[in-house]
Amino acid sequence: MTEFIPPAKPLIGDEERAAVDRVLRSGMLAQGPEVKAFEEEFSAHFGLGRACVAVNSGTSGQHLGLLSSGVKAGDEVIVPSFTFAATANSVALTGATPIFADIDADDFCLSPEAIEASITERTVGVMPVHLYGHPAKMDRIMAIAEKHGIQVFEDAAQAHGAKLGGTPVGAFGTFAMFSLYPTKNMTSGEGGMVSVANAEIERNMRLYRNQGMEKQYHNEVVGLNNRMTDIHAAIGRVQLTKVGGWTAQRQQNAAFLSANLEGVTVPPVAPGAEHVYHQYTVRVASDRDGLAAALREEYNIGSGMFYPVPNHRLAPFQVDVDLPETERAARECLSLPVHPSLSQGDLERIVEAVNALAKAGA
């Protein structure tokens, strides 16, 4: 049988290994100069024009970002249900209530109309997710937030380098979280980077990250240990030098797939949006699960479903809301390999397999 095409493939090279070795040899492993340099280089690389704070995971970044923005028990934060559970988890961990709103069919991201319809007197913020690497409708979402006096918290876990109207994601909200988990567009092993809108949120982030201390043993608030290590930061710094090339490759791979796939709905890109294709997600109108199984069994091609169970139906949340576009996306979504290590032959195999299966199923 032909070689397996994995749905994702983290790329770690000699440069990352050398950087880790350099930190290990220094004997200083915990948060230090590598983390500080990574924070500055990350902000500069993506043109964020804001300070960044590194933490040990994307989820802790969201959690600390919400705490730093004053979100607390009794508050409501509007989130999509069609996302990874970390989005709603981070809200719930502050004691606030995640309010699930529907997505738009055209970009899989929060619907501005649904956001506006979900605002109550308890709403303090909205957390759009730039799902799959496509920017949410930030121009409209920022306007709604301003009109209603609520904050915007960006979940940019999957969207390093994505832009809307030339503005990078991560430069819109009170804060934005980028995940550095191995399957994301770049990695530090585990880790998260949070861009912050102002000095107050930045200081709060740094306090919460480190047990509430700026000055050692003079704790100011109740905090956590969510620090990034210098080992992880060293990996992330090397990845920053490579992520631009990888993104361009993802975009080329996506262009080939979109030009050649038949029988499935290819991912749309909104006018003015730069999509960085963390995932290349098609819609399969009938029998998505059958198509995915046949891809694996007959063609040795991996794929993914992000996400088959909407968050409002997960055990910890269980809310009775009607989210038709969320339900449809959960049923139809199928992410095909788009990662930068695919060869032209791999891309052709994916197209042939999907087109044959979609035709047979039709």
Ligand SMILES: *Cc1c(COP(=O)(O)O)cnc(C)c1O
């Ligand atoms: C990966 C991811 C997160 C969480 O990031 P971690 O680094 O895994 O904690 C949050 N939201 C979305 C949409 C993600 O894809």
